[in-house]
Amino acid sequence: MKVSYHGHSVVQVVTESHTILIDPFISGNEACDLDANTVKADVILLTHGHNDHVGDTFEIAKRNDALVVAPNELAVYLGTKGLNTHPMHIGGAREFDFGKVKFTQAFHGSSYTEEDGTVIYGGMPAGILLTIEEKTIYHVGDTALFTDLKMYGEMNSIDVAFIPIGDNFTMGPEDALVAADWINAKVSVPVHYNTFPVIEQDAKGWAAQVKTGDGRALNIGDVIEL
Template identity: 80%
Template sequence: MKVSYHGHSVVKIETSNHTILMDPFISGNEACDLDADTVKADVILLTHGHNDHVGDTVDIAKRNEALVVAPNELANYLESKGLNTHPMHIGGKHDFDFGRVKFTQAFHGSAYTEDDGTIIYTGMPAGILLTAEGNTIYHVGDTGLFSDLRLIGEMNEIDVAFVPIGDNFTMGPEDALVAADWIEAKIVVPVHFNTFPLIEQDAEDFAKKVQTGQGRVMQIGEEMKL
């Protein structure tokens, strides 16, 4: 399995038979190295409905005939756009041919803003536990610190956790360090930072301070093998 980071909260997972994109915010994201017109994906996993996470989902999914797995209301909205979706909700898990997906809680918002300014409610925000080929990846999603992260860490052997550190809209570095201790992942990767000035952070400093597991800053496009 190969896992790569592509700016903001964009994560790509390549298994033996599938390419999975998480929160593919590509167009309009200067921190992303992917091309929305050519990127391949068999599956798209979404944590919530904000535009900087849904991103290019509609175009990518249509071009690739990809399955979109998302919280129920967001999945229903995207189905109305002609996408093949699988709705889920917090606490639920499902076994797909590419692996097991379980949605966890996250404390944030979730709404999609149309081009004309119309705001569409897209249900509860979430984190995503993806287990495939013997590895578990936890995309924490956009969230503040909450104590059940400790329980999620105790219940799952997490190989890589993608944890937001940007502050203002999500956890900042101090709270994210507590979250990293509770999650107990083998590798902790900071995300959701430096996309724009309001969420600028020193990711290297955060990674050095991670006490439980290895803090690792992934450069844009960098890949790790699990």
């Protein structure tokens, strides 16, 4: 299984049978090396409804006939647009043919803004625990620091955690170091930084300070093999 980072909060997971995209914000994401017009996806997982996370979900899902797994209200909205969706909610888990998905808490917001300015409520924001072939990936989503992250670390053997460090909209570097310690992943990867001036951070400097497991700031397109 190959897990790769593609800027902002975009993560790609490639197994022998499936390609999974998490929060595919590609168009408008200058750091992203993927092409929304050609990228393959069998499954799209969404943490919440903000445009910089839903990203190119509409186009990618329709072109690939991909399954979109998202928090309930967001999944219902995407379903009205003709996408094949599966709704879930915080604390719920489900076994799919590609692996097990469990949605965790995240303290943030969730809404999708349409081109005409209409704001659509996206339900509760979430993190995602994705378990495939006995390996667990934790995409923490956009969130503040909260103590249940310690519980998630204790309840799960997490191989790779993607943790936001950008500050302003999510936890910043200092809080993210605490989160990395609590989550206790074998590898902690910083995300949600440098996309916009307001979230510029030193990712390598952050990774060097991670005390629990291996802190690793991935270059765009870098792959972790599990």
